[in-house]
Amino acid sequence: MGQTLLQKVWDLHTVRRLPTGRTQLFVGLHLIHEVTTPQAFDMLRRRGIGVAFPERTYGTVDHIIPTLDQARPFADDLAEQMMSAFERNCREFGIRTAGLNSDWQGIVHIIGPELGLTQPGMTIACGDSHTSTHGAFGAIAFGIGTSQVRDVLASQCLAIDPLKVRRITVSGDLGRGVYAKDVILEIIARLGVRGGVGYAYEYGGPAVARMTMDERMTMCNMSIEGGARIGYVNPDETTFAYLQGKPFAPAGGAFEGAKAWWRTMASDADAVYDDIVEIDAGAIEPRVTWGINPGQSVGVTERIPDPGMVGEDAGAIGEALDFMGFAPGAPVSGTAVDVAFVGSCTNARLSDLREAARVARGRKVAPRVRALVVPGSKQVLQAAEAEGLHEVFQEAGFEWRGAGCSMCLAMNPDRLNGREVCASSSNRNFKGRQGSPTGRTLLMSPAMVAAAAVSGEVTDVRTML
Amino acid sequence: MIELRPVDRVEGTAVPLRGNNVDTDRIIPARFLKALTFDGLGAHVFQDDRTSMPGHPFANAAYAGASILLVNENFGSGSSREHAPQALRRWGIQACVGQSFSEIFLGNATTIGLPCATAPASDIEALMAAVEDEPGTPMVLSVRARSITAAGRTIPLSLPAVVRDSLLTGQWDATGLLLSEFEDVRRVASRLPYVKGF
Missing domain, CATH: 3.30.499.10 (Aconitase, domain 3)
Structure with missing residues (x-):
């Protein structure tokens, strides 16, 4: 019996079954930003715990930063305090960041992919519900809260329960002026804002296969709006082409090796799903x-x-x-x-x-x-x-x-x-x-x-x- | 040393909050996330709903001091902000009972030792009606028995065994557990192609 990508990634990253019955899951990439982390770092300090794998966490600043006047200190004193705390925390715990003055700074879910940090077959967590975005690359990516950010910093792991998988097959061609945003809004309208609770959404089918990585990210991004904490697309040539040459992507011979492994990290043709939904892209119009x-x-x-x-x-x-x-x-x-x-x-x-x-x-x-x-x-x-x-x-x-x-x-x-x-x-x-x-x-x-x-x-x- | 505090019985009054899909932006609007600690969030629970909706349960003095929150479907949807359960707890809520909860909210609440149990719509309706009729109705929620008792009636609650056990043993804070077999963590890391190198 075939496996889904979710099952493969889950099994590969499972450390053990905890005495409580949950899975201890290793997190391959931890992304952090200034809003949901200060309390997590404070908890580490109070408990005298360090960061277990500082090289597996990467930070940037996005939520609070002004988009007009970015001169420091910020006019908003609270924003300035959060910014300074984030910079101090990352420095103290040895975490790399794309800070305000970096050419790599941006919204955490945009920079992860464009830096090549986000890769197929990974588990990715971030203190932000739109972490589902990274599933576009065939990663299993999900949002967590601040105490879980603390857990990942401390152990690079989470205590978590497995999910079911709903396959959403999108066939047909998107009409002119109709975008991935319209497809995901249609899916959420059809399945409801709580229809995805307990599920990961796997998006596939001819229309998704033709989508660019940007479009797939838009789809996966809004999985959480349908209640699904995780959304993903099986990686393919489009994924690999996007990643080639990105700063943190494997380079040279390693890229070929990576591609060979990435190809195996996809749902099998005979994978068994907990639910299957079919959508006709041709019937979708721009949505509001x-x-x-x-x-x-x-x-x-x-x-x-x-x-x-x-x-x-x-x-x-x-x-x-x-x-x-x-x-x-x-x-x-x-x-x-x-x-x-x-x-x-x-x-x-x-x-x-x-x-x-x-x-x-x-x-x-x-x-x-x-x-x-x-x-x-x-x-x-x-x-x-x-x-x-x-x-x-x-x-x-x-x-x-x-x-x-x-x-x-x-x-x-x-x-x-x-x-x-x-x-x-x-x-x-x-x-x-x-x-x-x-x-x-x-x-x-x-x-x-x-x-x-x-x-x-x-x-x-x-x-x- | 991490303090392990078991969570079992919650006794007190309840506050009924009707409506499905109550999102975390409503529980705690984003502007209050601009803070370095969770302290003080309790004062801002449902701040915008309270000020714009006359008779909002969290603005109703009859429900002041409640320790159990009664909700309908998909409570806590949207943003992953832990500030939402943190704010509820700081307001005084010690347990939530509803038809269903969003997954991330549920994970956050569990991680801070705030039980969220579910029951069918008819039971939630009965509990809400009871407390709306008589706001001071005393209730007892038992994590161990997975039940809530109010107005002489005991209603069974659903709470996954995993969550129940973690609350009863005080292991809802997972950090210690996750660090207890750290060699296993290193072993898994070392077998991942993207960690060891392609």
Whole structure:
């Protein structure tokens, strides 16, 4: 009987079964950032414990850093304290970092892959739920909390329970103006925001096989929004080509050796899954969320649901529409927006900026719309500038910012004000997520965000390409 | 030395929080994560919901001092911030009982010794209704017996054996366990192709 990639990686990294019944799992790569680690380092100090494998942890700064004025000390004293603590902790415990002044700095889930730290067959953990992103490479990657960060620092291990695997096969061709973001929003809408609890999602099928690594990362990134702590794609030639030449990827003869091993770290053809779901990519249109969780989305030509027409979900729809202030049954297209945000670990890679720039080129941001583009990393920023994308955005009236998490979660100066509506390429439309308790988020692809920015309202980007 | 404190009985009153998919951004908004310690988070539990929703249970004096949190489905979804269970605990919550919990929240809560047990919707409804009718209703949650007793009725709870045992033995804090057979860890590391070199 064949095995899934999850089972193979799990078995390879299992240290032992703990007396409590959990698995002691070795973590191959531990990524850290400034927000979820200070308490973990303090706990180590209080207990007199060191970092077991400092070379297997890599840090960067992303959540709190300003994207406009990065001069130190930061204007926000709390942010400055967190930044200094992170720098001190990494220095004291001998952990390598891509700090604020490094050309490798950026959102942790963007820099891991672009530095080649993220590789097939690894276990990867990070104190951030979007760690599922790294599964795009055929790694088993998941988010953890701060006490678990402490455990990984102390032992390079976690006490954890195994997961089931749901295979999601995506067939067919994505239409023009339809992106990986739309596919994952469709999957979450279909399976629900808690449909993935207890599962890892394995994405495959012809449409996924044709996807670039950037697109696969967008899919895996939002697995957690469907309740699945892990999402992954079996590694293939696209994966290997992406990794070749990356700073931390094996080089020369070792790269060939690595490739041979990576090929074995994929689900077998006769692997047995706990569940199988099939999706037709050809039937997906650009999607937009209308509610307060990422499962509440519709196609751009569709209408916002009417709680009166829907049975058991009526309460949830009613609560969402009350908060959003949207009319039941209204077309989602034409919804006015105040802010447009291209950024986040979901959609701030070079290809995302290119797609947004295609729409922005030669157009102007609508009056009264505040629009910003926040590259996911310094490398993305520099590559985009080398192509002149920053000029395309700036000429259109978008602000061009420094790399960071920015308005995705507003732990920095970038945030919504009052009841503003934001067309956002990020991953969460929770109440208050973008920094204003009453702010409203509409999740969509970067191209759709650019379309909303120039038209001032939710617009089908397919009419603008 | 790591303190091993067993967690078994939780006695006290309960606070009912109705609704599915209550995410960790609502439990503790991101701006309060800008801190070097978890201290003080208790004051900000559900801060935005409390201020915008009149009658929010965490703003209702009738539920002040509650030690058991009653919730519906997929509580704690979204961000992996441990600040969420840390904030709840600092507010006074010592155990959660609900229809279901998000996986990362559950892992975080377990790692800090905060039991999260589940029960079918009808039982959760009965518990919520009881405490809404009579906010001071005393409840006793037993990790050992996997049950909660309220208003003269004992309701069985689901709690994975692994979690129950780790709470009862005080081994919910896994650091010591993970370090106890460190040669095994080195052995696994040395067999990984990407550690030993391709």
